Amino acid sequence: xxxxxxxxxxxxxxxxxxxxxxxxxxxxxxxxxxxxxxxxxxxxxxxxxxxxxxxxxxxxxxxxxxxxxxxxxxxxxxxxxxxxxxxxxxxxxxxxxxxxxxxxxxxxxxxxxxxxxxxxxxxxxxxxxxxxxxxxxxxxxxxxxxxxxxxxxxxxxxxxxxxxxxxx
Amino acid sequence: xxxxxxxxxxxxxxxxxxxxxxxxxxxxxxxxxxxxxxxxxxxxxxxxxxxxxxxxxxxxxxxxxxxxxxxxxxxxxxxxxxxxxxxxxxxxxxxxxxxxxxxxxxxxxxxxxxxxxxxxxxxxxxxxxxxxxxxxxxxxxxxxxxxxxxxxxxxxxxxxxxxxxxxxxxxxxxxxxxxxxxxxxxxxxxxxxxxxxxxxxxxxxxxxxxxxxxxxxxxxxxxxxxxxxxxxxxxxxxxxxxxxxxxxxxxxxxxxxxxxxxxxxxxxxxxxxxxxxxxxxxxxxxxxxxxxxxxxxxxxxxxxxxxxxxxxxxxxxxxxxxxxxxxxxxxxxxxxxxxxxxxxxxxxxxxxxxxxxxxxxxxxxxxxxxxxx
Numbered sequence: 098x099x100x101x102x103x104x105x106x107x108x109x110x111x112x113x114x115x116x117x118x119x120x121x122x123x124x125x126x127x128x129x130x131x132x133x134x135x136x137x138x139x140x141x142x143x144x145x146x147x148x149x150x151x152x153x154x155x156x157x158x159x160x161x162x163x164x165x166x167x168x169x170x171x172x173x174x175x176x177x178x179x180x181x182x183x184x185x186x187x188x189x190x191x192x193x194x195x196x197x198x199x200x201x202x203x204x205x206x207x208x209x210x211x212x213x214x215x216x217x218x219x220x221x222x223x224x225x226x227x228x229x230x231x232x233x234x235x236x237x238x239x240x241x242x243x244x245x246x247x248x249x250x251x252x253x254x255x256x257x258x259x260x261x262x263x264x265x
Numbered sequence: 266x267x268x269x270x271x272x273x274x275x276x277x278x279x280x281x282x283x284x285x286x287x288x289x290x291x292x293x294x295x296x297x298x299x300x301x302x303x304x305x306x307x308x309x310x311x312x313x314x315x316x317x318x319x320x321x322x323x324x325x326x327x328x329x330x331x332x333x334x335x336x337x338x339x340x341x342x343x344x345x346x347x348x349x350x351x352x353x354x355x356x357x358x359x360x361x362x363x364x365x366x367x368x369x370x371x372x373x374x375x376x377x378x379x380x381x382x383x384x385x386x387x388x389x390x391x392x393x394x395x396x397x398x399x400x401x402x403x404x405x406x407x408x409x410x411x412x413x414x415x416x417x418x419x420x421x422x423x424x425x426x427x428x429x430x431x432x433x434x435x436x437x438x439x440x441x442x443x444x445x446x447x448x449x450x451x452x453x454x455x456x457x458x459x460x461x462x463x464x465x466x467x468x469x470x471x472x473x474x475x476x477x478x479x480x481x482x483x484x485x486x487x488x489x490x491x492x493x494x495x496x497x498x499x500x501x502x503x504x505x506x507x508x509x510x511x512x513x514x515x516x517x518x519x520x521x522x523x524x525x526x527x528x529x530x531x532x533x534x535x536x537x538x539x540x541x542x543x544x545x546x547x548x549x550x551x552x553x554x555x556x557x558x559x560x561x562x563x564x565x566x567x568x569x570x571x572x573x574x575x576x577x578x579x580x581x582x583x584x585x586x587x588x589x590x591x592x593x594x595x596x597x598x599x600x601x602x603x604x605x606x607x608x609x610x611x612x613x614x615x616x617x618x619x620x621x622x623x624x625x626x627x628x629x630x631x632x633x634x635x636x637x638x
Contacts, residue, residue, distance in 0.1 A: 112613055113602055138316040142603060145614040153614065171314045174269040174333075181334065191373070191594075193603025194329050198315040218598030252628065254602075263598065 098257050101234045102212055102242040107132035109203055111215040112142035112195055114236045117255050119156050120146045121247045123240060128166035130243045134211060136202060137171040139195035176201040183227055196220045203229060214239050216254035221263045235260035273318070274307030276332050280325040283340075284354045295324035326358035328365065329607075338365065341443040343450075344470050346463060346491065349435035356435045360450045361443070363587075366608050367429050368445030370590035373599050378427025382447050385426075386472050397493040400472060401500035415461045415502045415534025422449075422468065423586065430464070432580045438463035440470045447471045453579045456572065458536045460580075465498035466491075502535050503543040512549055523564045527571050537568050581622060583609060588623045 102108070108131055110118070115135065118124040127133060135143070135158075145153045161167035180201040181189055189197055196217060203213050204227050212234040215221060224233040236255035240247065253259050281291055281303075292298045297320060305311035313321070322329040331337050343357035371377045385404045391397055408426075410417045422428040427446050432453035439450040449467040451460045511532070515525040530540040538559060544550040558564050591608050594600035603613060611619045617627045 111603075116614060137314055138319060141316050142606075142613055144612050147614050147618060151618065171316075174273070174312050177315070177333065178269055190328075190330050190369070191599060191604060192601045193607050194315050194319040195603055196601055217601045217603070219601040219604075222598065 098238060098241050100242050101231075101238055102131065105210060107134055107208055107211045108234075108239060109134045109136075109199055109208060109211040109213045110139075111135075111199055111213075111217065111220060112139040113216055114214045114255060115139070115143040115158075116146045116156065117216065117236055117252060118240075119143075119154070120148075121240075121249050121251065123245050123247050124156075125161075125166075126245050127240070127243065128161055130245065132168065133161075133166065134168045134170060134208060136195055136198035137169050138198045140167075140169045142193075142195045170202060170207070172198040172201040172205075176205040176207070180204050180227075184223060185226070188223065188226070191219050192223065196223075200224075200227070203227075203232065212239065216252070216259065218254070218259075218263050221260060225264055230264055233260070233264070268309050270306050270312045271309045272335060273313065273333060274303060274305075274309075276327075276335050276337055277303050277321060277325070278307060279337055280327050280332065284325065284352075284358060286325075291321065291324060295320040297321070326355065326362040328362070341441050343439050343441045345436050346438035346466060346494075347436060351435075353436065356433065357439070360431060360433065360439060360448070361441065363431055364429050364441065364443060364445045364448045367448075367584070367587045367590075370587065370594055370600075370608070371445075373594045374590050376590065378446065380427060380446050382422075382426045382428065382471060386474070391469075391473050391493055391497075394493065394496045397469065397496040398500045400469070401497045402504075404468075404472065405501055405504060410501075412507050413533055414504065415458070415465075418461060418464055418468075418502070422464070423584070428468075428471070429587075430584055432460075432582060438467050440467040440474075442471060442474045447474075451580075453582070456536070457576060458530070458534055458539070461534050462498050462502065462536065462539055465501045466494045468501070469494035469497035472497075499539060499543045499546070503533055503540065505547060508533070508543065509547060509549065512544060523558070523561075523567050526558070527564075527567045530568075531571055537564070583623075585623055588620070588625065592620060592623075592625050 110133055115124065118127055140158055143156050143158060145155045147153050158167060162169060177197065180197065183204065199213065200220065200223050202208065203211060212232050213224060214234050214236055216236060221233055224230050235257045237251055237257045238260065281288070288303045291303070292301060297317060301313065301317055302311060306313055318333060319329050322332040325332070327337055340361045343360060345353065349356045385407060387400050391400055405414065408421055410421060419430060423430055429446065429448035431448065431450045433450050434452065434454055437452050437455070441448050449464060451463050455463070511529060515521050515529065526540065527537055530537040533540065541550060541555045541559060545552055545555045588609065591600060591605050595602060595605045602616065606613045606616045609616065609619050620627055
């Protein structure tokens with residue numbers, strides 16, 4: 098597996114990847130090993146994870162925030178506008194506001210050493226268009242690079258194979 | 266501070282005026298009371314955050330990107346059969362936003378249905394009962410609804426005529442005709458036979474929708490238009506040539522059992538009231554008998570008893586095709602998971618649970634395909 102995350106990097110993670118990290122039980126480890134950043138909207142979207150029995154488990158991200166392990170940032174309208182001007186007409190409309198916000202901040206260069214972690218095909222496709230593929234990482238890839246082990250099955254969209262299939 | 270906030274503020278104001286909302290009302294609905302000031306956005310003093318904008322867009326029933334980048338879409342009028350008691354403008358905008366989303370998914374998936382309904386439209390104004398009856402007879406053949414039209418009407422309109430059929434819990438039936446095609450809103454809490462009658466009623470409005478994008482209804486006689494729509498619905502769902510023989514088979518010695526009347530209504534998929542009014546109009550029952558029977562407790566009890574068997578569970582909030590289109594777009598990577606969750610008004614954590622109600626599973630492998638010739 099190709100190593101992407103170098104020491105000193107930070108991880109800009111989207112809502113679904115954060116929920117998956119929580120489901121795998123590795124969220125706190127992830128936040129301990131590197132600086133984790135979320136867009137304000139994605140943070141609101143990552144509300145809970147529902148297990149196979151239908152029980153909802155709150156993510157309680159405010160705890161990580163208060164401990165300083167998770168940073169939440171807001172995109173400005175000019176950052177959003179800059180992203181829009183680089184994506185093909187109508188592309189943004191297939192992304193949700195949370196993904197748009199995080200991609201805007203990534204594209205504006207606000208986090209020069211941040212890797213964008215997502216399992217969403219559309220968001221990863223956007224990285225390709227923005228020529229930011231070197232700054233994209235699958236959740237599996239991020240966990241591998243940070244030497245975080247997990248025993249549960251990772252959903253396909255968060256695997257390195259799925260990520261590679263999209264960027265190919 | 267960029268001046269990008271100013272047009273966003275103006276669009277917020279425009280969307281508020283569509284709903285006749287004050288700023289306080291908007292902020293309350295968006296859960297932003299005390300956190301935001303629209304005037305400040307309009308003046309470029311304060312920039313809304315993406316999250317605030319998404320809350321505002323959802324509350325205003327406009328697309329997030331329309332609010333952010335503009336312009337707001339021009340929307341067609343919505344014709345209600347009976348308006349919701351509270352906030353009819355809001356429920357109309359909610360219906361229209363859903364139709365726009367549906368159409369967006371159709372375009373994404375390259376599955377925009379042809380507007381075949383316009384081929385069935387009345388070429389001359391429908392001004393009296395005879396015209397409404399004639400229209401019902403004319404359209405029933407191409408619609409191919411069979412001998413019990415109520416059973417097939419919804420599927421035919423959705424699958425063959427691209428009518429977007431939604432179910433809500435406010436008002437009693439509504440229709441609209443926009444860039445997204447024809448659409449109908451039914452009340453999910455109504456009995457199935459009432460919903461079917463409402464659908465046929467709304468079909469009349471769609472078939473008589475004027476070319477300038479407005480439902481035909483004279484302000485001087487809106488009641489009359491509604492009566493014509495009812496006449497059309499009764500003729501469509503209870504065609505004379507099918508109903509009379511079915512009725513006569515049940516008549517013995519010039520009488521018909523209450524039980525048979527109730528069963529006949531269920532068989533045709535209409536309410537007992539609609540059936541009896543139709544039989545009265547076909548001169549098979551007298552007005553007096555209809556009135557007496559409908560008020561008779563024994564008849565009402567029989568009617569009630571027959572309901573549970575035919576009253577299947579309430580329809581799901583989203584049309585199955587809408588969910589399937591969104592799911593297919595997501596699985597193909599044409600739509601993000603977050604956007605699908607947004608369209609299904611659900612939290613990301615609950616998406617798979619919502620999809621499972623439509624027989625879909627996010628984790629299923631949908632990659633297989635065949636070459637079609």
